[in-house]
Amino acid sequence: MRARNLSRITCREKWNMSKNHPGLLHHFDDPEQQLDASQSGMWIFLATEVMFFGGMFIGYTVYREGYFEVFAHASNHLNVWLGSINTAVLICSSLSMALAVHSAQSGHRRQLLVFLVLTMLLGTVFLGIKFTEYYHKYEEHLIPGLDFAFKEGNPGHAAIFFSFYFAMTGVHALHMVIGLGLLAYLAVKTTRGRFSPLYYTPVEMVGLYWHFVDIVWIFLFPLLYLVGRHL
Amino acid sequence: MNLGFPLFPEQASTMASRVDALYFVLIGVSVFFATLICLTIIVFAFRYRRRSELERPPEISGDLRLEILWSVIPLGFTLIVFVWGAKLYFETYSPPRNSLEIHVVAKQWMWKAQHPEGRSEIDELHLPAGRAIKLLLTSQDVIHDFYVPAFRIKTDVLPGRYMTVSFEPSKVGAYRLLCAEYCGTQHSGMLGRIVVLSPAEYQTWLSSGPAESTVAATGARLFQSQGCVACHADKDTERGPALADLYGKQVRLQDGKVIVADENYIRESIVNPQAKIVAGYRPIMPTFKGIVSEEGILQIISYLKSLDRPEGAQVEK
């Protein structure tokens, strides 16, 4: 049970406090409680995201176990170079995001803006490479439902592989796009001086989200791109 | 008690009375506990009704012994019921060796059946009483469900896969077959009639239909006409393995896995031949999906089963 000697403050006092503590919402007793709540909320949300992606990972695992050969052949059609570059891009974007949070923490507003924009740039590069890959698949007739053609094994099973590929990377890309939107929002708020060492919770929360999206990719990449590859 | 309408299904299989016994025990215990709770509530609500605003109930928080008692007793009861139900369930999935095997293909919205002697039926199934029956079922489209309340049997019928259900009809008569998995517009119209005859009458019925080849013979003809024999001859060739003695055996696949050749494996090999390649062979078998019907695949499987040499080791599925 946290120490709560602030229990007897009235609404009026809270209003006064919020003037000194930027961002303090009126239903919280103090900024620590608010930050604590925000962090808990974001971690719980990420838990739900794990369950969300988890469903697709389970489905993928079931079929990979059943159709290993075909999945290996299909996976070889994915461009492991582009995938690796994308992995590096995302890891760097996580680095720039972490640096952004650090800048907010230490009150360096310009640095914060730079790192936010850098993260957005890297995210955009990721998406650009991703859509280039999608376009290649379109040209190679490897999009299920669109003139799908596969020679090295059962085309139905290969279609299942590519269904999962597009569903999983597609949902991941959607999360990236949402992340870019959130970063843009943070950038705008930064230019308006919203964040300071006393209050930078949204930056930290988006940081958690961004790292999570990065981690999902770290799992997706070997699972989809590196099936049956030998170095 | 004749009300003019039934309250309980007929018992027309050897399993029915056994399932009903468990059902009645469950009803008995449920009535006991439900009555206990409801009566207790009514008695307490009356006996302890508020007579004055000044009355003060005693401060009771709980009683560990009671908590243990009413946790352990229900747990014990449910475990007994679990074991009983699991045993019965397990038995229905262990068909006896000499079962009469009948193929059933479901499609929106009808049931098609074929006896091993070759006779086919639609929306009807004639069976001999007193004989163990094993149905091998598949669907041509969506998931259906083969349900005969009088036999106490039910199984989903899936596309792309075989299900089996086994039972022994015990009473001559006609019983309803109903589809019990929602399958589209005419789901409630997908009814059938199971006609159980005495063994003698069943033989009469079998021979009274148009002269047909047995399922295995039809399968043999398909095996020839579809060109299977070109690669699957009496002995292994470099194109494909021989298939005599295949059913029920262990097969080593290309990736090292060992599986048992059951109906599902044979069907898959016909429609998706690249899925499981036998070790030492090339993936050159073409698919027969759309070329051979579900009934045809079942006939080919019956043919392959008939090739089993008696001295070969049989692995029961």
Next chain:
Amino acid sequence: MNDAVPERRLHYLNVSYGVKSWLCTTDHKRIAWLYLLSITFFFFIGGMAATLLRLELLTPQGDLVQAETYNKLFTMHGVMMIFFFLIPSIPAVLGNFLIPMMIGARDLAFPRLNLASWYLYIIGGLLAIGAAVAGGVDTGWTFYTPYSSIYSNTHVTLTVCGIFINGFSSILTGLNFIVTIHKMRAPGMTWFRLPLFVWSHYATSIIFILGTPVVAIALALVALERVFRLGIFDPELGGDPVLFQHLFWFYSHPAVYIMILPGMGVISEVIACFSRKRVFGYSFVAFSSLAIAVLGFLVWGHHMFVSGQSIYAGMIFSLLSMMVAIPSAIKVFNWTATLYRGSIALDAPMLYALGFIGLFTIGGLTGIFLATLAIDVQVHDTYFVVAHFHYIMVGGAVMAYLGGIHFWWPKMTGRLYPEGWARLAAVTIFLGFNLTFFPQFVLGYLGMPRRYHAYPPEFQVLNVMSSAGASILAVGYLLPLIYLIWSLRYGAVAGMNPWKATGLEWQTPSPPPTDNFEVTPTVTREAYDYARPEPQSDYVPGEVEHV
């Protein structure tokens, strides 16, 4: 506080007027009302579908509506009732309204997220209704593949999108509750002083956040399969339609615990208050809620005993399903024991609560039948299952919801409902309910499958009984709609605590001010501190310092 002249005192209802003040509110109490009105709307849509179904089932032939229409009606009934009525009902209405008050907080942790939850719910609901208006969907609320992903040519994708979006409403509500209960309890409000209503919502919220995302992805994959012709569940491509069932039931089984756990929380509050006693075995009831939430995730395969799932998996699921029944039994015994030597008043909330215990017991016991493998073979996908879950959902959850609405009505509105009419409605609902659904147990074992538009004639008499009961049930539901609205204007003015209940929510005026408490209370007593020996008052409210 001064409760003699409610009209002049500012509270959450009159602090501002206008549509914008309601549609842009972040006050958890106003959001609760937004939900109350919308779930009532969806309840009546689902109810109209049910009316048509029961009318059709009066005769064995399909003569009222066409088969396709019937199939769309039962799908609509299931989708509306489950996703847009039952799942939100108690948590989004009573949970939203009461949880902050019960723990001594001014609002939930994330009030704006709370409003967003409501908008997501509305958008989802409108999409589902849109699908109905555009021609309907006929897959059943369970959307089994390959029928839903390939064969049905109705508005599957649109409906699935509505349910998907609504799922996020649930997830955010659950998230909000968990963080609120962890982080915003008033000083002195330790975990074991929390009302059992809060415990049950905490357990429910765990299921919200862990289960809902999985059904979201299952349904999304069905939609993707339809739109982009992917082949994940398509047996033609080597896909497995049973995989869908696993993904679907992994959520949808815990979902039924989402629907019943909050109701159990209401029952605990009502039984304690109207017996003037502590809930017997408080910690056992609290831990049972958590046990139900956890075990509930391990039993989904009991919907699939005949689906082609391995028989050994079936045995494990059967065993676990037996075990999940035990915590519910523990609760029933504890509630009944609470009545012992109590001082019992049979006001409408208590009638609903006592009815709940009886009907939930029957529903729960029939769950054992379904968990028993050999019996389930006979009754799976028959009216036995329909009867079982309606006993729990309607005899249980809906009765608990109505009981809770009546119990907290004075707090929410500052008015008392007319007790005579309320008791009449409770009894009517109880009787109508039993006549509707008990015959369905018999129908199920007899062999009448679910989702049948026309049926063999030997099933008619039982069906007529069921439809007759449904008409009585309908009357029972209409009564509260009328007299509750009537009471808003003409009901007697309620004081701060007309039931003399413990609980922090009863220590604020009725209706409460926007911030709930002028001063954050300090809690010094346990929950349900009834049965005090003092002559002036047999209970002590949750906190010592009065406002």
